[in-house]
Amino acid sequence: MHWIGRRAEDKVRKVPRLALAVAMLFAATAAPAEELPRLESRDGHHALIVDGAPFLVLGAQVNNSSAWPAMLPKVWPMMNRLHANTVQVPIAWEQIEPEEGKFDFSFLDQLLREARANDKRLILLWFATWKNTAPAYAPAWVKLDNKRFPRMLNAKGETHYALSPFATSTLEADTRAFVRLMEHLKTADPQNTVITVQVQNEAGTYGSARDHSPEANRLFAGPVPEAVRKRFGKGPGSWTALFGRDAELYFHSWAVASYIDKVAAAGKKVKPLPMYVNAALPSDPFVWQDPNTYASGGPAPAVIDVYKAAAPNLDWLSPDIYNPDHKAYLGFLGQYARKDNPLFVAETGNARHYARYFFAAIGRGAIGFSPFGMDETDYFNFPLGAKALDEATVAAFARNYELFAPMQRVWAKAAAAGKVWGAAEPTDPAAKFAQVLNLGRYTATVTFGRPQFGVDPPKGNPSPSGGVAVAELGPDEYLVTGFDARIEFARAEGDKRPLLFDRVEEGHYDKGQWVFLRRWNGDQIDYGLNFTGARQVLRVKLATYR
Numbered sequence: 001m002h003w004i005g006r007r008a009e010d011k012v013r014k015v016p017r018l019a020l021a022v023a024m025l026f027a028a029t030a031a032p033a034e035e036l037p038r039l040e041s042r043d044g045h046h047a048l049i050v051d052g053a054p055f056l057v058l059g060a061q062v063n064n065s066s067a068w069p070a071m072l073p074k075v076w077p078m079m080n081r082l083h084a085n086t087v088q089v090p091i092a093w094e095q096i097e098p099e100e101g102k103f104d105f106s107f108l109d110q111l112l113r114e115a116r117a118n119d120k121r122l123i124l125l126w127f128a129t130w131k132n133t134a135p136a137y138a139p140a141w142v143k144l145d146n147k148r149f150p151r152m153l154n155a156k157g158e159t160h161y162a163l164s165p166f167a168t169s170t171l172e173a174d175t176r177a178f179v180r181l182m183e184h185l186k187t188a189d190p191q192n193t194v195i196t197v198q199v200q201n202e203a204g205t206y207g208s209a210r211d212h213s214p215e216a217n218r219l220f221a222g223p224v225p226e227a228v229r230k231r232f233g234k235g236p237g238s239w240t241a242l243f244g245r246d247a248e249l250y251f252h253s254w255a256v257a258s259y260i261d262k263v264a265a266a267g268k269k270v271k272p273l274p275m276y277v278n279a280a281l282p283s284d285p286f287v288w289q290d291p292n293t294y295a296s297g298g299p300a301p302a303v304i305d306v307y308k309a310a311a312p313n314l315d316w317l318s319p320d321i322y323n324p325d326h327k328a329y330l331g332f333l334g335q336y337a338r339k340d341n342p343l344f345v346a347e348t349g350n351a352r353h354y355a356r357y358f359f360a361a362i363g364r365g366a367i368g369f370s371p372f373g374m375d376e377t378d379y380f381n382f383p384l385g386a387k388a389l390d391e392a393t394v395a396a397f398a399r400n401y402e403l404f405a406p407m408q409r410v411w412a413k414a415a416a417a418g419k420v421w422g423a424a425e426p427t428d429p430a431a432k433f434a435q436v437l438n439l440g441r442y443t444a445t446v447t448f449g450r451p452q453f454g455v456d457p458p459k460g461n462p463s464p465s466g467g468v469a470v471a472e473l474g475p476d477e478y479l480v481t482g483f484d485a486r487i488e489f490a491r492a493e494g495d496k497r498p499l500l501f502d503r504v505e506e507g508h509y510d511k512g513q514w515v516f517l518r519r520w521n522g523d524q525i526d527y528g529l530n531f532t533g534a535r536q537v538l539r540v541k542l543a544t545y546r
Helices: 020-026 069-074 076-082 106-117 168-188 214-221 226-232 239-270 301-310 326-336 357-362 391-416
Strands: 012-014 038-042 045-050 053-055 057-061 086-092 121-131 151-153 159-163 194-201 275-280 316-321 344-348 368-371 420-424 434-438 442-447 467-474 477-483 485-491 500-510 513-519 529-531 537-543
Touching: 045 194, 045 391, 053 391, 057 076, 057 121, 057 344, 057 391, 069 076, 069 106, 076 391, 086 106, 086 194, 086 368, 106 121, 106 168, 121 159, 121 168, 121 239, 168 194, 168 239, 194 239, 214 239, 226 239, 226 301, 239 275, 239 301, 275 344, 301 316, 301 326, 316 326, 326 357, 326 420, 344 357, 357 368, 357 391, 357 420, 357 467, 391 420, 391 467, 391 477, 391 500, 420 434, 442 467, 467 485, 477 485, 477 529
Parallel strands: 057 086, 057 368, 086 121, 121 194, 194 275, 275 316, 316 344, 344 368
Antiparallel strands: 012 513, 038 045, 045 053, 151 159, 420 467, 434 442, 442 485, 467 477, 477 537, 485 529, 500 513, 500 537
8 A cells, every 4th residue: 555755745645445345335426415315234334325425423412302493593503512413303293293184394494404504414303102202292182182092001901101002093193294204304305414314212111011902912912923033033932932031022122113113114105214213221231121120112132133023114223322331331332233233322421421432332333423412401411411511521522523523434434344443441440441452463452541651551541531443444554543542553362473653644634535744653652652632643554574
């Protein structure tokens, strides 16, 4: 690979090509504005294609009650401070169809205009039958008519708060409204400001593992649908016979997923944007939990395969991660970063210590990351998030997006090729404040809480803030960046050849072109590559002399 010359005028050169197959699939070409966003997957790696090229969602979600015209002036300043390229905004069923059959899309039209004026893409969040498992955002003519739109029954036969996924009337009404939304979007947004749609929000139910209505009981006693059986490699049988302890959880997940799939399928017939669902997670990714204790029926880790069988029209399932524990956070990322499921962190806490997990997520090939509650309406969901969005809290997220905004397409291409890694600072002293990345031919050890010069052992930063991201650009060549961390490269185990830096360049990307600023050498590389709070992007060439 040709490296930049040493002359001062050699300041700009093109990004090296990735593998030919990936370049053919994901190459950025002059795409018409009318080209629909889509998800593309190959060899277990994924890309969200926007305007014809892989796109990394540098996202942020507004508070639930910020999706009204008078609140938008409190949204855009925050999004611009964050350097976000995408904003997640609810569209409530009660908002667009307050009276049955009478639709109002005035807010959506204003949202589209203002998003374009602020150079932001949008992800719409359909709050309808389920929003945090409840029907709060269904219109009054739905949520107050329990005869026409029945709620679930619990195991005692008592009325539950959540709408039943077996009510055809509810499904038909929700679907009609969603189709009208997509019809309006098709007309009002030919330039595809909206790049994907979340269908429902944190579906499922608390306090009852499943619906116990007569229809639900009949189906629960009957045979498991073939699609689910095939997914799990099982023969015919009832839910209890095939799944035992998990029978109610799997049954309810199948019911909810099938309902959502029908809504999504109808919307896609109008405008086939990528569509997904998000999960209210159990507290621990590693321990089985009673489905009566969390949002049973939602796309939680235990039932991802049920959703894959029951909802083929959903492009992916996303975690909403509000557990700040390092081990737990990485555990949830690992459960959703699958060959058959792109990782998209649809929601995460907006407290400062969540910001570093951006690096861990994109290092697993995530197509996007989005903290929740990012606006200036003065609502804070503490303790899930920050007590307040003070300058230091906003800056913790903004510095990540400001760093990646100029190179989000470059990073997304590398992720589509499966050539990215990342680390977030651990808090467990047993981890020795270190993370090891396996790059194939090399390893990269990332440590936290060290001076830039010398061999002092890592002790962690005063508060967990460090993160590093690595992308392979070509043979022995890597894009490396991060904050508050040191990274040191070594050969893979068994390779005894000496390793050195052939060249370390600092620079940045401008419209896909690498802009050279300076070369690192001497003190700057003698003790690994050290990142502080400054925005620094490096291109690193590794080599040997024998």
